[in-house]
Amino acid sequence: MYSLKFHESLCKTCPTSDCLVKCQFLDLEKNEAKEEIMKIIKGQDSFVLQDCVTCYGCEEYCKRGNHPFYLITERREEKGIVTSPRAITKQWINIGEPRGKYQLGDIKEKVLSFGFMPECLQLVQGKLFDDVMPSYVFGQEFFCNVVYIHFATTSIIKERLPMVIDNFRKLGVQEVICMHDECYGSFAHLAPAYGIEVPFKPIHYFEYLFNRLNVFGDEIRPLKKKIAYQRPCSSRLCSDKHQFVRDIMELIGVELVERTYQDEKALCCGGIFGMAFGYELKHDVQQRNIDDMVEHGAEYCVFNCPACQNTLATKVAKRGIKPIHIIDLCRMAIGEKPVMEGV
Amino acid sequence: MKDVARTLADIVGEQYVSNKPEEVYFYARDPGLMPAHKPDYVVVPKTTEEIQKIVRLANNEKIPIVPMGAGMALTGLVIPLKGGIVIDMKKMNRILEVNEKARYVIVEGGTSHGLLKAYLEKNYPRLRHSIPDSPATATIAANVMIHGQGRLTQQYGFNSDMVAGLEVVIPSGDICKIGSCSLSLDWFSKGAPLPDLSGLFLGWFGATGIITKVALKLYPRKKMRDVDIFVTDRDDLVPDIIYEITHTEMVEDINIFAQPLPMIFKDNHHITIFMTGDTDEELEFKRKMVWDALDGFIKSKDGGFMSVSTAMKQTLLDMPQRSVSRFADVKKGGGFEYSGPIILVERYPECCRKLVELATQYDLAYSAMARIIGRGHCMMFGFSFTFNRADHDMMERARKALHEVSEYALAVGGVFWKPTVEEQKMAIEVMDPTTRNLMKMIKQNLDPNGIMNPGNWGVT
Numbered sequence: 001m002y003s004l005k006f007h008e009s010l011c012k013t014c015p016t017s018d019c020l021v022k023c024q025f026l027d028l029e030k031n032e033a034k035e036e037i038m039k040i041i042k043g044q045d046s047f048v049l050q051d052c053v054t055c056y057g058c059e060e061y062c063k064r065g066n067h068p069f070y071l072i073t074e075r076r077e078e079k080g081i082v083t084s085p086r087a088i089t090k091q092w093i094n095i096g097e098p099r100g101k102y103q104l105g106d107i108k109e110k111v112l113s114f115g116f117m118p119e120c121l122q123l124v125q126g127k128l129f130d131d132v133m134p135s136y137v138f139g140q141e142f143f144c145n146v147v148y149i150h151f152a153t154t155s156i157i158k159e160r161l162p163m164v165i166d167n168f169r170k171l172g173v174q175e176v177i178c179m180h181d182e183c184y185g186s187f188a189h190l191a192p193a194y195g196i197e198v199p200f201k202p203i204h205y206f207e208y209l210f211n212r213l214n215v216f217g218d219e220i221r222p223l224k225k226k227i228a229y230q231r232p233c234s235s236r237l238c239s240d241k242h243q244f245v246r247d248i249m250e251l252i253g254v255e256l257v258e259r260t261y262q263d264e265k266a267l268c269c270g271g272i273f274g275m276a277f278g279y280e281l282k283h284d285v286q287q288r289n290i291d292d293m294v295e296h297g298a299e300y301c302v303f304n305c306p307a308c309q310n311t312l313a314t315k316v317a318k319r320g321i322k323p324i325h326i327i328d329l330c331r332m333a334i335g336e337k338p339v340m341e342g343v
Numbered sequence: 344m345k346d347v348a349r350t351l352a353d354i355v356g357e358q359y360v361s362n363k364p365e366e367v368y369f370y371a372r373d374p375g376l377m378p379a380h381k382p383d384y385v386v387v388p389k390t391t392e393e394i395q396k397i398v399r400l401a402n403n404e405k406i407p408i409v410p411m412g413a414g415m416a417l418t419g420l421v422i423p424l425k426g427g428i429v430i431d432m433k434k435m436n437r438i439l440e441v442n443e444k445a446r447y448v449i450v451e452g453g454t455s456h457g458l459l460k461a462y463l464e465k466n467y468p469r470l471r472h473s474i475p476d477s478p479a480t481a482t483i484a485a486n487v488m489i490h491g492q493g494r495l496t497q498q499y500g501f502n503s504d505m506v507a508g509l510e511v512v513i514p515s516g517d518i519c520k521i522g523s524c525s526l527s528l529d530w531f532s533k534g535a536p537l538p539d540l541s542g543l544f545l546g547w548f549g550a551t552g553i554i555t556k557v558a559l560k561l562y563p564r565k566k567m568r569d570v571d572i573f574v575t576d577r578d579d580l581v582p583d584i585i586y587e588i589t590h591t592e593m594v595e596d597i598n599i600f601a602q603p604l605p606m607i608f609k610d611n612h613h614i615t616i617f618m619t620g621d622t623d624e625e626l627e628f629k630r631k632m633v634w635d636a637l638d639g640f641i642k643s644k645d646g647g648f649m650s651v652s653t654a655m656k657q658t659l660l661d662m663p664q665r666s667v668s669r670f671a672d673v674k675k676g677g678g679f680e681y682s683g684p685i686i687l688v689e690r691y692p693e694c695c696r697k698l699v700e701l702a703t704q705y706d707l708a709y710s711a712m713a714r715i716i717g718r719g720h721c722m723m724f725g726f727s728f729t730f731n732r733a734d735h736d737m738m739e740r741a742r743k744a745l746h747e748v749s750e751y752a753l754a755v756g757g758v759f760w761k762p763t764v765e766e767q768k769m770a771i772e773v774m775d776p777t778t779r780n781l782m783k784m785i786k787q788n789l790d791p792n793g794i795m796n797p798g799n800w801g802v803t
Contacts, residue, residue: 082644084647085574085575085640085641085644085645085646085647086576086645087574087575087576087610087611087612087645087646087647087649088574088649090576090609090610090611091574091607091608091609091610091611094607094609094610095606095607099606271650274648274650275647275648275649276647277641278634278637278638278641278642278647278648279630279631279634279635279638283631307650310650310652310653311650313653318623
């Protein structure tokens with residue numbers, strides 16, 4: 001069985017303990033944070049294991065290459081601490097179970113992976129994707145399963161992720177363009193952290209979009225819109241690619257409003273919070289987030305994760321902000337029609 | 344019998360009467376599992392007067408008659424068990440009056456739910472009725488006749504509780520008005536403050552008369568509707584969850600479903616909660632009330648609100664919902680039937696377990712589906728099986744499973760909803776003898792020749 005490579009010494013000598021100090025949902029001073037993370041490392045009880053809301057933020061706050069959230073998840077599972085109602089956890093585990101109903105396009109060395117997000121099948125259209133489509137995969141067999149860290153069930157990931165990676169290996173692909181942060185994060189960061197070999201190069205779709213937009217540089221019409229970016233929780237699992245949001249916005253002539261809740265301080269869509277913890281946390285986070293978008297004059301709310309879009313699109317639209325996926329925004333910039341605007 | 348055909352043609356016109364094999368074939372069956380039986384004639388009247396003439400003819404000649412709406416009950420209630428005349432009501436589909444301020448509508452006996460819904464949406468956008476999840480062609484009169492349920496059942500009871508008056512052709516051929524309309528021009532009540540005579544007809548499946556007009560109560564139609572789904576893996580908690588939701592008095596409709604496929608639904612019980620509001624604030628307030636009421640279950644990790652995709656939401660918000668028809672074709676071949684006893688909500692766990700037991704025993708695909716009636720006063724629990732009509736062995740297994748459901752439902756205190764003839768017999772057998780005699784007196788006095796949908800409620 002694969003196990004997490006976690007380096008105690010890095011935390012012991014950490015000058016900031018930012019993983020917990022910067023947490024937006026727990027209130028800890030530096031010393032207390034150090035104390036709690038050390039307890040977690042040693043397998044002792046910590047209130048963090050009970051109170052963490054699974055925002056994934058600590059994965060980004062840690063700059064020393066450790067994986068505090070993976071560790072929290074491991075410890076929770078060891079201790080039988082459930083984060084979400086059992087029914088919700090079961091539902092998500094059932095959804096991701098391979099059923100032999102995957103879809104394969106015309107597979108080449110470079111392939112687009114839609115994981116198990118059907119919305120992506122609609123989004124990927126037009127000339128931005130000409131050089132790779134119809135080389136794609138879709139279905140549970142190619143679903144990274146990393147979402148289960150929300151549910152403190154790393155065991156499912158350890159069981160399924162190697163099979164998913166093997167499915168890619170069997171296709172003989174060299175490069176996998178991941179259409180979701182979790183997908184990229186799993187291959188680029190989580191798998192290595194667990195010693196799972198990845199026999200292909202994962203590419204985040206932001207990077208792919210940025211490069212493709214540069215190919216069509218002459219055709220880009222600056223959109224001249226003020227946008228708020230809805231950063232998903234899963235983006236924290238691949239924060240090395242977050243910079244591409246600014247890069248892409250700059251390229252397509254869009255102003256990213258400098259609002260309170262962005263970058264490290266971003267608030268998630270609240271979807272998982274609602275399922276796991278109920279009305280109050282979900283509502284509070286969504287309210288603050290959308291108020292912030294409105295106060296800073298955003299005309300568009302740009303989504304990266306289709307699940308965030310499903311959760312927030314109607315809510316932002318009711319506040320006068322147009323919801324749009326980043327792919328659609330890029331397509332608009334090169335004169336194409338968005339497919340999911342307003343959804 | 345040639346004279347009968349001629350007389351019927353004189354009453355309704357040549358083109359609206361038939362005894363052609365290709366037509367009686369269809370009127371011999373419904374989409375359920377009950378064996379077919381052909382009628383001798385099918386007539387399609389256009390007026391109450393034509394129905395009076397047909398009934399008088401049948402009464403004189405002692406010919407069985409079976410009134411028929413869209414024939415969607417699935418339990419064989421419009422199969423002419425003794426032959427005779429099937430009276431297809433579909434041409435009597437006019438909406439006669441809407442009283443907007445008093446919120447009622449008067450429709451003819453063959454008017455469909457779909458037609459009324461479309462009419463109200465176009466002409467009275469602030470009014471709605473309790474639409475069932477049967478296909479939109481299901482008729483209002485037949486639906487109240489079987490004590491159907493609909494979108495407003497959690498708030499206002501069975502659809503038959505929402506009847507505000509009836510016009511019925513009784514077996515003598517006379518027209519009988521029931522409720523306030525019996526002495527007033529206004530159709531605002533089916534009974535009170537008079538003796539409520541609607542019970543002489545509602546629930547009798549046409550065995551005491553043919554409904555030619557129905558007044559139905561209408562209700563405020565809010566501008567917005569939304570749906571949330573609360574899931575739990577513990578069937579024993581479902582009654583408590585329902586109790587908490589109904590206590591809020593904030594929701595429109597509550598349905599429950601549990602089924603093994605697709606995988607997203609495996610292992611869990613799904614409580615579908617519909618809410619309405621005229622403003623975002625109203626809707627959000629109601630949502631908060633409901634979520635807060637269930638917060639204890641969330642905190643104990645016994646249940647939670649699942650994420651509902653836009654596509655799933657649209658499917659759920661459809662009226663009527665089409666998801667049942669998808670379930671009906673799981674095994675291909677389009678076979679679907681359920682037994683839906685009306686039963687206490689506290690029986691939910693044992694009903695679910697029985698359903699799984701029977702599905703396993705008879706190797707059938709299944710779905711549990713329930714609709715809450717009133718503020719948790721009872722529920723319709725649907726033991727649903729799907730089968731391939733081309734597979735006779737599978738159909739036989741479904742029949743056996745449904746028979747066991749019937750026995751089980753009675754044993755645990757349930758009352759059959761739209762029972763098959765066999766279930767009617769089972770119910771009569773265990774019914775209080777005085778009640779049974781009262782039913783017998785009613786039937787014998789109203790229909791002394793036994794011509795009205797014979798075989799149904801055969802208390803005589």
